[in-house]
Amino acid sequence: MELEAFRASLDAWLDRHESVLTPVPQDAETLDGQMSHLANVKRHAYEAGWMRWGWPERVGGLGGSTLLRAYLGEALTSRDLVEPGIYSMTEVLAPTMIDHARPELAAATVPRLLRGDETWCQGFSEPGTGSNLAALSCRATRSGDVWRVTGQKVWTSLAQYADRCVLLTRTGAPESAHTGITALFVDMDSPGIDVRPIETMHGAPEFSEVFFDDVVVPVDRTLGQEGRGWSVAMDLLPYERSTALWHRAAYLHRRLQRLLETVGPDTLDPSAVGEVAQLLSALRARSRATQHRLAAGEHLGPETSVDKVLVATAEQAVFDLVADGLGPEVTTGDDPESDRWRREFLYSRAATIYGGTAEIQRNIIARRLLDLGPGH
Amino acid sequence: MDDEDRRLFERSLRRACESTSGALLDRALDDLGWRAALALDAHLAVSSLFEVQGALNVSTSALDAVVGSALGLDTGPSAGVVLPALGHWAAPGRLAGGDLTVRGVAAASLGDAATALVVARSGHDHLVLESATADLTLRPVQGMDPRLGLLEVTGDDIPVTTRRDLAPGDWPGAIALARLAVGHELVGASRAMLELARAHALERIQFGQPIAAFQAVRHRLADTLVAVESADATLRSAWDEGSPHAAAVAKALAGRSARTAARHCQQVLAGMGFTAEHPFHHYLRRVLLLDELFGTARALTSDLGRELLATRELPKPPPL
Numbered sequence: 001m002e003l004e005a006f007r008a009s010l011d012a013w014l015d016r017h018e019s020v021l022t023p024v025p026q027d028a029e030t031l032d033g034q035m036s037h038l039a040n041v042k043r044h045a046y047e048a049g050w051m052r053w054g055w056p057e058r059v060g061g062l063g064g065s066t067l068l069r070a071y072l073g074e075a076l077t078s079r080d081l082v083e084p085g086i087y088s089m090t091e092v093l094a095p096t097m098i099d100h101a102r103p104e105l106a107a108a109t110v111p112r113l114l115r116g117d118e119t120w121c122q123g124f125s126e127p128g129t130g131s132n133l134a135a136l137s138c139r140a141t142r143s144g145d146v147w148r149v150t151g152q153k154v155w156t157s158l159a160q161y162a163d164r165c166v167l168l169t170r171t172g173a174p175e176s177a178h179t180g181i182t183a184l185f186v187d188m189d190s191p192g193i194d195v196r197p198i199e200t201m202h203g204a205p206e207f208s209e210v211f212f213d214d215v216v217v218p219v220d221r222t223l224g225q226e227g228r229g230w231s232v233a234m235d236l237l238p239y240e241r242s243t244a245l246w247h248r249a250a251y252l253h254r255r256l257q258r259l260l261e262t263v264g265p266d267t268l269d270p271s272a273v274g275e276v277a278q279l280l281s282a283l284r285a286r287s288r289a290t291q292h293r294l295a296a297g298e299h300l301g302p303e304t305s306v307d308k309v310l311v312a313t314a315e316q317a318v319f320d321l322v323a324d325g326l327g328p329e330v331t332t333g334d335d336p337e338s339d340r341w342r343r344e345f346l347y348s349r350a351a352t353i354y355g356g357t358a359e360i361q362r363n364i365i366a367r368r369l370l371d372l373g374p375g376h
Numbered sequence: 377m378d379d380e381d382r383r384l385f386e387r388s389l390r391r392a393c394e395s396t397s398g399a400l401l402d403r404a405l406d407d408l409g410w411r412a413a414l415a416l417d418a419h420l421a422v423s424s425l426f427e428v429q430g431a432l433n434v435s436t437s438a439l440d441a442v443v444g445s446a447l448g449l450d451t452g453p454s455a456g457v458v459l460p461a462l463g464h465w466a467a468p469g470r471l472a473g474g475d476l477t478v479r480g481v482a483a484a485s486l487g488d489a490a491t492a493l494v495v496a497r498s499g500h501d502h503l504v505l506e507s508a509t510a511d512l513t514l515r516p517v518q519g520m521d522p523r524l525g526l527l528e529v530t531g532d533d534i535p536v537t538t539r540r541d542l543a544p545g546d547w548p549g550a551i552a553l554a555r556l557a558v559g560h561e562l563v564g565a566s567r568a569m570l571e572l573a574r575a576h577a578l579e580r581i582q583f584g585q586p587i588a589a590f591q592a593v594r595h596r597l598a599d600t601l602v603a604v605e606s607a608d609a610t611l612r613s614a615w616d617e618g619s620p621h622a623a624a625v626a627k628a629l630a631g632r633s634a635r636t637a638a639r640h641c642q643q644v645l646a647g648m649g650f651t652a653e654h655p656f657h658h659y660l661r662r663v664l665l666l667d668e669l670f671g672t673a674r675a676l677t678s679d680l681g682r683e684l685l686a687t688r689e690l691p692k693p694p695p696l
Contacts (some may be wrong), residue, residue, distance in 0.1 A: 003696060071696050222656035246696075253693060262687045270681030271674070274628075277684055278677060281625045282606035284693050291696060311600045356645035359591075365601055370574055375589050 001053060003306075006068050010075055020044065021081045025336060031204040035119065035161050041082050042090075042116030045072065051114050052102055059098055060111030066243065070291045073247035076256070085249040086158065088244035093120045093166055096236045101185060109185075111163065121162035121188070123153040123210060124233065130155075131360050133168075134178040138212060140169035142219070142226075145169075147184060149192075149215040155204040155354070160189045160197045161210035165283065166236070168229050175363045181229035185221045192216075202346035240355050241304035242294055245292045245311045252280055252311075252318050255344065259318075262337075263325040275322050279314045286310055302368035305361040312351040312358055319348035377417065385413065386424045390432075397434035398525055402485060405436060409451075409664045414445050418553065419615045426557045430564025430666075433658045435525045437483035439669075442557045446550035447504060447542065449493050456486035456509070458529050462517075462668040463675065465551050468529070469496025469505060476505060476534040479514060481669075484525040487514055492529070495547060502542040507534050521661035552623035555670050557612045559623075559630035562666050566604045566630075566637040569659045573597060573641035576648060587644070596640040603633035617694050624676050631673030634663035 014021065016021050020042055027033030045051040053070035069091065077084040094113055097106045112118040129136040138151025149169055159165070166187045170342025172180015188195070192215040197205035198326035224232045257275065286307055294300055323330050323345055329338040366372045377385065378486045385408075392404040400492060405411070405425070413421040417486035425438055443459060444451030451457055458480040468480025478494055492509045495502055511534050517526040574597060585595050607630040614622035638660045642649050649656040667673055684690065 001467070007695070065685070067696055074696070132532050176522055246451060253690060257690045260684060261689065263685075265685075268681075268685065270685055271678040272681065274677035274681030276682060277690065278610075278625050278629055278632075281622075281693070282610045286606055286609040287695065288613065290610055306602050306605050308678075309598075309604055359595070360596035362595045365598035366588075370570075370594075370597055370601060372574065372588040372597065373586065374576065374593055375591055375594050 001062075001064050001068065003065065003071060006053060006064075007071055007075075008018060010072065013048060013050065014075060014079060014081075017044065018079075018152050021076075021079075023081070029336060029339070031206055034086060035158070038082050038086055039116035039119075041076065043116065044292065045076075046111075047114040055110070058103060058155045059094070059106050060114065064124055065295045067291055067295045070246045070295075071118045071244050073243065074250040077247045078250040080254060082225050084244075087246050088116065089120065089122075089158065091243040091247070092236060092240045093122060095239045096166055096186070096223065096232060099235060100183065100232050102220060105185065105221070108270060112163075118163040118330065119161040120164045121156050121159045121210075122236075123156050123165045123167035124161075125155045125184075126152060127154050131357055133233065134181070136170055136181065137166070137167055137174065138169050140171050140182060140184060140217070142171070145219050145292065147182075147219060147222070149186070149212045149217055150186070151212050153210040153212075154198075155207045156195075156210045157207045159188070159195045159210050160205070164188060165210070166223065166232075168233055168353040171229075172227060178230035180227060181233070182226050183223040183229035183232040184217050185223055186215065186217050190215050190217070201349075202343045204343070204347075236357065238300035240301055241308040242287070242290050245283075245307050246291055248311055248315070249280065249284045252314055253284070256318050256321070259322050259325055266323065268325045272321060272324065276314075276317045279310070279317050283307075283310045283314045302364050305356075305364040306369070308356065309358065309361050309365070312361075315348045315351040319345045377413075377420065382420065383567075385420070386442070389425055393428050393432045393434050397523075397533055398436075398484065399488075399587065401434060402437050405438065410438070411441055411653050411662050414441060416537075418445070422557045423560050423611070423615070426560035427564035430561035430566075431568045433445075433523075433565065433568070433655070433662055435484070435523060435654040437485035437525075439554060439557060440485055442485040443550050443554050444493070446553040447493075447546055449497070449504065451493065452489075453485070454495055455491040455506075456482055456489040458482050458486070458492055458671060459554070460551075462526075463667075463672060465671045467495040467497045467502055469494040471496045471498040471503070471505065471536075473519050476507065476536050478529055478531040478534060480529045481517060482514070482527045482529050484527060486527055486529070494534075495542070495550075495648060502544075503535045504540045504542060504546045506538045507531075507536050510627070511535060519664045521658075523658065524665050526665075548620045550588070551670055552620040555623045555627035556611060556614060558563065558669050559607065559614075559627045561632040562627075562663055563604060563608050563611065563633040565659050566600070566607070566634045567667070569637045569641040569656065570597065570604060572649075572654075572656055572659075573600070573644040576645050580648075593644055595645050596644055600637045600640045603636040613694055619691075621691050622694070624671070624680065628673040628676035628680070631663075631667040632677075634667065636672070638663055 023037040027037040052062040053064045054066050057063050076082045086101045094110050140147040140149045153155040167184045167186045169182050192213040194211040205236050330341050440451050440456050443457045460468050461479050470477045492507050512531040515528045517528050526641045578586050580587050610626045610629045614626040648654050
């Protein structure tokens with residue numbers, strides 16, 4: 001299907017089904033509610049076909065350009081039907097499975113993720129391994145037809161809801177850095193996994209500590225080759241910095257629009273408003289070009305760090321403007337809308353931290369795009 | 377043009393800009409068929425010339441042709457267009473009771489042209505007036521960047537020979553095209569500054585290593601690249617959108633990112649970049665002047681903010 005036709009028929013479908021797709025207020029306010037509503041939206045969209053367009057037929061998709069996926073996420077987030085962060089996990093993890101899992105495994109599992117039957121998480125960071133991902137130490141040891149995994153992950157988004165985990169493990173020597181990492185696809189109900197959600201400052205326990213105690217993972221659940229998990233991770237990160245960001249830009253647009261509708265007269269400095277709107281325009285322009293490169297089959301790489309810096313900057317700028325324009329609501333308002341602004345403002349503080357900090361993105365830009373050689 | 381023709385065209389523009397500047401370069405552009413290209417494919421002609429012109433710090437009278445072509449005016453050796461005064465985007469002329477007042481600037485080529493084409497406001501309408509260049513006062517713009525070759529154009533009670541009405545969208549359309557052109561020149565200059573700073577950071581050894589190894593330096597250069605790429609992407613998107621709003625946003629981002637680039641690159645170049653011998657200062661001067669043409673980043677940004685606060689409606693973003 002062509003994008004134009006897809007856009008028109010999806011918009012019409014969303015108009016018709018708005019009532020079942022719109023979260024009830026209680027669902028919009030809690031992470032539990034957002035998660036169950038998300039599953040609901042994905043199931044409806046999958047059954048109507050929308051969620052299948054832009055994905056290869058061998059994993060239950062209907063084929064077509066990746067732009068179709070980008071537009072679906074844009075439409076759902078800009079209508080406020082899903083929370084963009086949890087929706088876009090699909091955009092990050094499904095391509096990884098398609099590229100690196102055994103074809104039968106991808107064919108069996110990806111449709112469940114698309115349909116909302118399952119939630120997946122991404123086990124990358126560890127207590128001693130935040131920005132320095134290649135130093136991870138969660139160990140997997142080969143024993144016949146299985147891996148035995150022992151170690152700990154942290155900041156694992158949605159782990160308490162997850163049915164599966166794309167997990168990075170150390171299979172080489174402890175000092176083997178990026179050459180001794182293997183990626184595994186782990187069932188989260190395996191014996192020996194203990195998930196402990198982390199309370200956060202914005203009130204939603206969206207990530208967890210995950211403990212692995214001699215967890216058995218079949219060898220046929222290896223993603224990519226043994227010892228080549230680093231390239232799986234490097235292939236995944238550009239997805240985290242492409243289509244997911246297009247969805248996030250649509251969400252930021254909607255929230256800035258809402259601020260303009262809500263803010264009192266003479267509260268905001270016009271220059272600040274203009275600058276934030278321009279930052280959003282720049283983000284959308286950059287991200288749009290990235291979506292088109294992806295759709296044309298280009299391999300995305302370190303240049304997506306520019307997109308990531310732009311989205312983090314724009315997100316914080318939007319919510320700084322919210323704090324300026326709606327100070328009393330953000331600080332002390334006790335109605336649901338104020339509560340939402342407050343949660344979003346607080347969450348925006350993490351935009352320069354998660355998914356590779358602002359500093360890590362700049363290191364990537366310096367090393368890979370500006371070719372400045374090794375740094376400190 | 378196919379891709380191959382396009383590359384050839386861009387290469388020949390670059391060679392021309394590498395070898396000369398000013399009036400000689402204007403003639404070289406005519407020989408290359410740049411004006412013909414402008415009529416056929418404004419996006420290609422404008423983006424490729426202005427980016428390289430910014431990168432090589434040369435000056436041309438191409439902005440005259442850009443505004444002229446947007447207004448359907450025949451500019452060239454015998455007639456030139458008066459542009460808005462620095463820092464402004466209002467029409468340079470004002471017609472009241474048959475008297476024409478002119479406050480604007482122009483490309484150097486107007487000095488040799490017999491006829492000046494002045495867009496003027498009369499009440500709520502815009503029109504184009506022809507007057508003899510000799511009746512206007514032309515003065516080379518000095519100050520920060522005399523090499524840009526701009527002329528200040530002023531005149532009071534100027535006799536007008538012919539007049540033509542403009543449709544309501546004509547002047548905003550011409551401003552939009554000019555803003556895209558200057559935006560590309562700013563991006564070209566910004567990339568050139570970044571390359572100067574990058575080369576210096578790799579060569580300059582302190583504490584036994586290239587200063588490019590230090591994170592404080594790396595992050596300044598990374599921030600510069602992010603600023604330049606965001607302006608570049610916004611310009612490309614503005615061509616696709618074709619609206620005056622998008623062109624204004626792109627010009628503002630290009631102006632602001634050029635200032636960001638100048639600040640970071642100057643710091644990385646340190647003492648070397650402060651000397652007259654190093655080319656950096658020519659770029660710093662140029663981007664300050666270019667920011668003034670057709671509205672500064674600062675003015676365009678507050679203008680946009682006021683509009684958004686008045687309408688309380690973000691413009692629809694460009695579709696995928």
